[in-house]
Amino acid sequence: MKKIEAIIKPFKLDEVREALSEVGVTGLTVTEVKGFGRQKGHTELYRGAEYVVDFLPKIKLELVVANETVEPAIEAIIKAARTGKIGDGKIFVMPVEQVVRIRTGETNEAAI
Numbered sequence: 001m002k003k004i005e006a007i008i009k010p011f012k013l014d015e016v017r018e019a020l021s022e023v024g025v026t027g028l029t030v031t032e033v034k035g036f037g038r039q040k041g042h043t044e045l046y047r048g049a050e051y052v053v054d055f056l057p058k059i060k061l062e063l064v065v066a067n068e069t070v071e072p073a074i075e076a077i078i079k080a081a082r083t084g085k086i087g088d089g090k091i092f093v094m095p096v097e098q099v100v101r102i103r104t105g106e107t108n109e110a111a112i
Helices: 010-022 067-081
Strands: 002-008 029-035 042-046 049-053 056-065 089-095
Touching: 002 010, 002 067, 010 056, 010 067, 056 067, 067 089
Parallel strands: none
Antiparallel strands: 002 056, 002 089, 029 056, 042 049
16 A cells, blocks of 8 residues: 655645546545745735745645555646646655554545
């Protein structure tokens, strides 16, 4: 099993969720986060004063999938989240040792 964390642009969330659903991902966690990479933020004008917005709003998706679903899930995220512009995001993949569904006590693959 693997945990996939993806940082994407907020307006791409619905497209990514639908694409993941099509490849068999049944659940995910969504968090609103702020950060920057190569974008480095930008300047804005507010009431005549210019200020720097260092951290840009992003969406962090977290999902745990079976090993055979990892590549299709990654491809679905890339296809749905890509705009071709800077700031499209990143995907991180990590191993998961154990999963337990609290309600039933099911473990590992059965608990995903």
